[in-house]
Amino acid sequence: MFEISRRDLVLGAAGAYAAFGLDRPVTFIDAACAQESVTQPFRKYKVGDIEIFSLIDGMGDAPLREGMVRNVGLEQVKTALRAAGLPDNQAPRRFIVMALKLRDQVVLIDSGTGGHPIYGNGNGRLFASMAAAGLDPKAVKTILISHLHGDHIYGLMNNESNVQVFPDAEIVVPSSELKWWTRPGVESIDLGPTRKGLAQRIQATVATWKNVRPFEGEPELLPGVRAVQAPGHSPGMVTHLVSSGGKQFLISADVVNLSPHIQTNPEWQLAIDQDPQMASETRRKIFDRAVADKLTISGTHWLMPNAGTFAKDGNTYVFSPEASV
Numbered sequence: 001m002f003e004i005s006r007r008d009l010v011l012g013a014a015g016a017y018a019a020f021g022l023d024r025p026v027t028f029i030d031a032a033c034a035q036e037s038v039t040q041p042f043r044k045y046k047v048g049d050i051e052i053f054s055l056i057d058g059m060g061d062a063p064l065r066e067g068m069v070r071n072v073g074l075e076q077v078k079t080a081l082r083a084a085g086l087p088d089n090q091a092p093r094r095f096i097v098m099a100l101k102l103r104d105q106v107v108l109i110d111s112g113t114g115g116h117p118i119y120g121n122g123n124g125r126l127f128a129s130m131a132a133a134g135l136d137p138k139a140v141k142t143i144l145i146s147h148l149h150g151d152h153i154y155g156l157m158n159n160e161s162n163v164q165v166f167p168d169a170e171i172v173v174p175s176s177e178l179k180w181w182t183r184p185g186v187e188s189i190d191l192g193p194t195r196k197g198l199a200q201r202i203q204a205t206v207a208t209w210k211n212v213r214p215f216e217g218e219p220e221l222l223p224g225v226r227a228v229q230a231p232g233h234s235p236g237m238v239t240h241l242v243s244s245g246g247k248q249f250l251i252s253a254d255v256v257n258l259s260p261h262i263q264t265n266p267e268w269q270l271a272i273d274q275d276p277q278m279a280s281e282t283r284r285k286i287f288d289r290a291v292a293d294k295l296t297i298s299g300t301h302w303l304m305p306n307a308g309t310f311a312k313d314g315n316t317y318v319f320s321p322e323a324s325v
């Protein structure tokens, strides 16, 4: 049975600055905003004339286990969770699909879990969240994929038949990612339980579909939307930088899977990252860019609201969630 987490965020004044090792409180979102996060299936942001949506595909928790962060002990992880006002026996696990409204076109960034059982019960709510946000799945003409993990692409295909869910949309995929997942012998590499069978399924679907457009480098994929390389979590992962009206919003996919509402140290090496060292370097680079360019930044697996800004305080990064419009 699916259960919404008791406390879907927020940094309470009591714990947060202690968690970050700061001597004063950071910025907090207000109570109304926090309340909304538990009940609202979507959030909406504006970047110039582009609307950006955070759509909940699933919300749940995963059991906490030693080794979840490779180079940090379990007690330290628990301390960070408590300091963020969360229970210390489980890791919050969110699946959030981002969408853009560019004039009359709806663009999805990734496609969620498709309700695949490997991600637990209660996921696969993307269409319900789109309906709540007033977005018609039939209006989706482009889907930008960050990387080819199941929780980002299984929403593109039927769980039993693999039939396409969006056959009329163009699916834009980083070619290095596609190459990696289709190279000979990849299916025999053990990448953990949630990636079991993934390579075969990619090879049977995305790799054969005619409506897939692979790309190299960091091109402008759509007017106002540019790919930004972010390898580590997956070998060819990209993020998507949305620019309009002098504002910028980076949709950062899985640059960090442990929500920055809980902690922001880029050196925490998550077991879920395929190349932890490279993932850490990418994370630092992206966090620094977010600070320097005053980006609003979102993440797929962050607590809601899953968008905000980073500031630097000595060696520490501080995350402030942003209120939606």
Ligand SMILES: [Zn+2]
Binding pocket: 149, 151, 152, 254, 300, 301
């Ligand atoms: Zn993911």
